[in-house]
Amino acid sequence: MRLQSIRTLAIIAAAFVAGLACEAKKPAAAAPAPAPAVTNPAPKQDDKIIKIVSSLPRTGSAKAQTDTIVNGIQMALEEAGNKVGNWEIKYEDLDDATAAEGKWTPEKEAANAEKAIKDLDVMVYIGTYNSGAAKVSMPKLNQVDLLMISPANTWPGLTKPGKGEAGEPEKYRPTGKVNYTRVVPADDIQGVVGADWAKKLGAKKVFILDDREVYGKGIADLFEARAKDIGLKIVGREGIDASAQEFKPLMTKVKDADPDLVYFGGTTQTKAGQIAKDMVAVGLKVMLMVPDGCFEDAFIESAGADNLNDRTYVTFGGLPPEKLTGKGKDFVDKYKKKHGKEPEGYAVYGYEAGKIALKAIEMAGKKDRNAIREACLKIKNFDGALGKWSFDKNGDTTNRTMSGQVVKKGKFEFATMLGDED
């Protein structure tokens, strides 16, 4: 009897292992499903309104960041009086995260995409925040020509042939048409400028860590490739288990490799704070460089400012709010007046995405998903908060401005412009 129950236990334990494995390997891009809009019985369009939805992680530690993105989008729409021509613009803020996970999930993102597809009034889909999430919704939205504008995705493979994995970006475009655009520069630039900056800071030996997610591993790969090209020595490379609670053994190993800079390709949500903390705990007080997924106050809060001050460098695919000029500065001023606090780094990208959505609808001049998609890709020399820029044929911004931040006294401080030279 006892032995029997122990067997049951073993089975339960095995089931847990399986559960863990599933969690670790979330299905990335789900197989493109047939467009449900066609089979929907009686969807009706309302010719007085046009809907814009956004799909961002609205629960979890990214919330502070996405709050300001949503504020940015709303400000863009309000400035236009929530109107384009005779259409009233309605905005809906969808959440692709769950409270239980604390971050985005493929299921929620897929459900958001389906919801947008079925609602025939939805003409623009602003999102996503995480590149992995974009992989889920892109092929779905592509089949109904629904325009996607991402304020934050930086994985190059989403748009750039040959810069991502095999089959990217074609597999996200079942119709062969481009429906995905982004107002933020991709990581093929950020990873490269990160490595260049590391060298400029005097690093010679670099240990590279990543969180094994699309964004984190992708940017770490690009960093590694560039670091090799410019003569930095890679003394080690490890992928972490982002559900682990502490990394002292790993950081002990890193310390043993004696790097003078540690690069972590990951986000606040994938334990960047704990990595910084455990570096200090094992007595490794060298430079730490992280990408823009950690460019939020939540990163400093989770790591503890003392563990970051004066040695943590953050690259960001754009300019921090206080360095924006012209229309960008106007936006930051208006934002501060309206919301009573500083916008986070991505707020202006939300604002720009909102502006682009309106511009595309205006240029199309009709309530037609395909026409709006085509119009958006034709946008050239857009004079916005991020300066004067255009979309290229892949849907990428021509903007290449990047910046580097350093953590000082528990705050991000602008340190340098990056990547201007190329």
Next chain:
Amino acid sequence: MHLLLADSGGLAIFVQQLLNGLTTGTLFALIAIGYTMVYGIIELINFAHGDLFMLGAFLALTLMVSMGLAGPVVIAIPLSVAIFASAPMFVAAYGVGGRRLQRVVPGPSWVAGLAPAIAAAAVAFVAVKFIGPTVQLFTGSARAVIGAVAIIGIVGVFCAALNLTVDKIVYKPLRGAPKLTPLVSAIGVSFVFMGVGQLWKGVADINFPDLVPSENLFAKPGLGTELKGVTVEQEAKGFKRGDTITKVNDAPVTEASIAGIVAAQRVNADVAVVVDRGGTPETLKLTIADAAPIRFTWKDLLVLLLTLPIMAGLTLFVKYTKLGKAMRATAQNPTAARLMGIDVDRVIGATFLIGGSLAGAASVIYGLSINTVSFQMGYQNGLYAFTAAVLGGIGNLPGAMLGGILIGLIRSLGSQYVGEKWTSALVFAILIVILVFRPSGLLGARTREKV
């Protein structure tokens, strides 16, 4: 011997990882005891145990804020000794208090469950509202020591009362039910606790104040990585690459003498150095680095100082006290135990109390040493602790301790020699292999054969 010397760097790292594994392993072990005790007595896997641990950590965090302990305070030996002395006391206190609690509350079990529920709420409320500000009257290390001891006690009582509540309200009515019913209820309770944690502190990782110094006990002053002899290799705090250090604390240094001069300083001490920058000397601040091959901090010591005596004490308790004997009897055969005049319900209640208080103690120690808490910490740590219990032989106390330490070691050595991303897989692979050859865990069979 020759080989050992030649490979001293490798040996140092091996010893370091053993220490890393041992400290995290004892933490897993402490949580695992809660799983294994309850399983030993009523054959229920109390999945809510990990989340109870999480709530304990959250209460500790709240208390720290109310006591004004958010900043780092240098305390070392007094804290360890004070907590060390107080921990067994608390374990004993819960046993006695819990039994009285059960005696005074008759009636249906959900009514009986209200008493500990109220107790838990009252402890938390009183502690945050009144004890916190009282502790604030003290300053410096007195505040830290009193605060830390109070926190470990309060959190222990809180978790014990909460665990008893869950038993009375959720598990007790299901005592005769098929085994899967209380198991599923336990998973439900786990979700409820997680939800409470989420509402309480949100979903983001939270920094737990760094109260215990992370200074190396074996510290050895030396040159940092940014220096190579007198030449600066890396830009930091005013230093530029290629700078040459000419003076340390006004004494001239050379390539050969700098190491000796630095070795005479204290680790983390700031010394004034003069660098020669193209002829113009400039005075800068240099922090002395730690060049010791092994790092064992006050934090690590604290974990061992607290967990090992608690585990030893508990083993002795179960072996030699009357209640401990009653526990073992109930574990072997509840019906026979009842016939022998043992109040089985009281024994079960005491088990939940002790298990809960250990989760509480573990949560505070965890917070002080890992320094991050989140509402998901209970799930991940609970999973490892549960695995530890199964690995050692569930229902067996020394087995849970052995299992916890083994998992800690597998994780740290696996991270060093196999690769960080394989550590979880490695833990479970080893679990499966062990269960194939010893289906009842490493030490599991021994107790069974005693029957």
